[in-house]
Amino acid sequence: MTARDTSSSLGRSSPARRTVGYSETRGSGNQFTLARLVILLLLLGVLFSGTFSVRPAAQTSADRIVRLTFLQLNDVYQMLPSDLDGSGGLARIATLKKQILSESDNLIFVLAGDTVSPSLESIVFKGQQMIDLWNILGLNIAVYGNHEFDFRADVLRQRVKESNFTWLAANVIDKRTGSPFAGAQRYIIKEIEGVKFGIFGVLTLETLHTSQPGPDIEIQDPISVGQTIVQQMRAQGAQVIIGLTHLSVDDDKKLAKAAPINLILGGHEHELIQTQSGDTPIYKMGSDARNLGRIELRVSASTGAVQSIDCKVIRVTKDVPEDTRTRAIIDEYEKQLEARLGVSLDEKIGESQVDLDAQQTSVRAKESNLGNLIADTFREWTNSDVALVNGGGIRSDRLYPAGPVTNRHVYSILPFKNKIVLIQVTGAELRQALERGVSRVVEEGEDGGFAQVSGVRFVYDGKRAPGSRIVSATVGKNKLDNKKSYKLATVSYLADGNEGYTMLKGKPDLTASGMSKFDVDLMLEKIKKTRVSPQTDGRITRRDGN
Numbered sequence: 001m002t003a004r005d006t007s008s009s010l011g012r013s014s015p016a017r018r019t020v021g022y023s024e025t026r027g028s029g030n031q032f033t034l035a036r037l038v039i040l041l042l043l044l045g046v047l048f049s050g051t052f053s054v055r056p057a058a059q060t061s062a063d064r065i066v067r068l069t070f071l072q073l074n075d076v077y078q079m080l081p082s083d084l085d086g087s088g089g090l091a092r093i094a095t096l097k098k099q100i101l102s103e104s105d106n107l108i109f110v111l112a113g114d115t116v117s118p119s120l121e122s123i124v125f126k127g128q129q130m131i132d133l134w135n136i137l138g139l140n141i142a143v144y145g146n147h148e149f150d151f152r153a154d155v156l157r158q159r160v161k162e163s164n165f166t167w168l169a170a171n172v173i174d175k176r177t178g179s180p181f182a183g184a185q186r187y188i189i190k191e192i193e194g195v196k197f198g199i200f201g202v203l204t205l206e207t208l209h210t211s212q213p214g215p216d217i218e219i220q221d222p223i224s225v226g227q228t229i230v231q232q233m234r235a236q237g238a239q240v241i242i243g244l245t246h247l248s249v250d251d252d253k254k255l256a257k258a259a260p261i262n263l264i265l266g267g268h269e270h271e272l273i274q275t276q277s278g279d280t281p282i283y284k285m286g287s288d289a290r291n292l293g294r295i296e297l298r299v300s301a302s303t304g305a306v307q308s309i310d311c312k313v314i315r316v317t318k319d320v321p322e323d324t325r326t327r328a329i330i331d332e333y334e335k336q337l338e339a340r341l342g343v344s345l346d347e348k349i350g351e352s353q354v355d356l357d358a359q360q361t362s363v364r365a366k367e368s369n370l371g372n373l374i375a376d377t378f379r380e381w382t383n384s385d386v387a388l389v390n391g392g393g394i395r396s397d398r399l400y401p402a403g404p405v406t407n408r409h410v411y412s413i414l415p416f417k418n419k420i421v422l423i424q425v426t427g428a429e430l431r432q433a434l435e436r437g438v439s440r441v442v443e444e445g446e447d448g449g450f451a452q453v454s455g456v457r458f459v460y461d462g463k464r465a466p467g468s469r470i471v472s473a474t475v476g477k478n479k480l481d482n483k484k485s486y487k488l489a490t491v492s493y494l495a496d497g498n499e500g501y502t503m504l505k506g507k508p509d510l511t512a513s514g515m516s517k518f519d520v521d522l523m524l525e526k527i528k529k530t531r532v533s534p535q536t537d538g539r540i541t542r543r544d545g546n
Helices: 034-039 090-103 128-137 152-162 222-235 249-258 324-341 369-382 407-413 427-437 519-529
Strands: 051-054 065-073 106-111 141-143 166-168 172-174 187-192 195-203 217-219 240-246 263-267 272-277 280-285 291-300 306-315 348-352 386-390 403-406 420-426 451-454 456-460 470-475 485-491 540-542
Touching: 065 090, 065 280, 090 106, 090 128, 090 291, 090 324, 128 152, 128 324, 141 195, 141 240, 166 187, 166 195, 187 222, 195 222, 222 240, 222 249, 240 249, 249 263, 249 272, 249 280, 263 291, 280 291, 280 306, 348 519, 369 386, 369 420, 369 451, 369 485, 369 519, 386 427, 403 407, 407 519, 420 427, 427 451, 427 456, 427 470, 427 485, 451 456
Parallel strands: 065 106, 106 141, 141 166, 195 240, 240 263, 263 280, 386 485, 456 540
Antiparallel strands: 051 306, 065 291, 172 217, 187 195, 272 280, 291 306, 348 403, 386 451, 420 485, 456 470
16 A cells, blocks of 8 residues: 655754664774765754554553654665656755754664665766765664675675764675674664664565576575564564565565564565555655654553554755755765765756656656657667667656757666667567566566567567566568567666576677677767657557457
8 A cells, every 4th residue: 555645844842862772883994085084074854744553452551651763764776866857865864864963762773785886976986975975974773785786795794894883784694704794683672762673684585687696696485584583683682673674575575474573674566655565564665765764662561562663754844944064965975076076966958849758657667658768779879680678777757858968867867877788689588578577567567677679679568477468569661570580779687687587598689899888878878969859659558368
């Protein structure tokens, strides 16, 4: 169920309270930028509104109640406001956290995964900018998300060393040590006013094909691991169990059914979600700090029984003032970013005559005019028969209105900086690729592997079993021939077999020597040369049951 969200004022002022000490301080060596030195001097904070409640037990009048507040974010990739209207942004989160901290007896600030990548800034800083800001914001605990592994294991290992907060990863194991990767913990048990609270973290198995964890990392089944971990935590006296997860909501529900968990704070989906599995509430706060969750637990001090769980949500609109010191840090990173990229990010480079649809609900589930523009540009540049781009590689989750297009727009849409490759495939392999493109979108609603295409038109039936959904396909004016060879333009990420495109793996790149180009650079050139006006034209058609 998708939750209703409402906004509110920042609320009352009261004496300062305390943040629960879950953090582990980790040094980051001597490699500090000016921005990172300034960051270490700051203290920051958060709040919200819009209410869901779960009250699993009655309270006796004589019982002393322990109150614990969680601040929750998930899938936060960007420092700056996430929407074109100026809403969101970590400088506003800083303002809100200060207010919440003043109102809460015990506060734990958590991130349910995905922050190191992808973003415009991560092209240059590889997530360092996000770790610095989380350190300043006083983040206590994070769980690994799939995008933490986008720059491979060594980069994430460095980001973890720089973190002044605890990472959780019960099911992400370094094969060489048998322990959670990079010093993460499986779980934490903390006694607060006589009640033992336990928090564990698990990551989706999808990470194996949606990111690049590498051969030395094992990701175990999160459901079975969660079940075992909860038993261990209960055996060690944990009275209240919280799961910090980066899973699909379906897997969150499976986890709740498999083990006695009081609360799940999740990520991975980019929607505001409130749902429940049995007696376990599950909350997700969307993405990019558009919403901030404040979850209040009231627990019996004598029995450890949860008396109530209340969740308030605030829309982080532009009406929330930005914390000036945090914004100064972000602006310093922006200056460094422009210097490293050699561009003015907000400079107009071209114009679109139509709205450009980079919304996740479009690029990961159906034909998108922006997906068509990118795929058409790849095919035109490589002179290929067909081009294929995965929707998960098209980022920013925005609808860009017709008008000026800036450097920032293009870098935000294509932040992975993938190399464009030209490979030769058989018709049978191309059909398999198209099948992969529509294999998960029906069950999951959205899928990062969904194929945006050029040069091919196809019809698929969502009611058929995955692997047999393509009803018809044509390349140019001719029916797709399984025995014929076709030139396919795509990105190196897919050509390496990622996102389930194993049929493309191992094929030589036919791009002329010295002619390779990154996707973002090609699109910048295209928009500078042409006043674009992409349309959807029915190249992807879904006909269920026909």
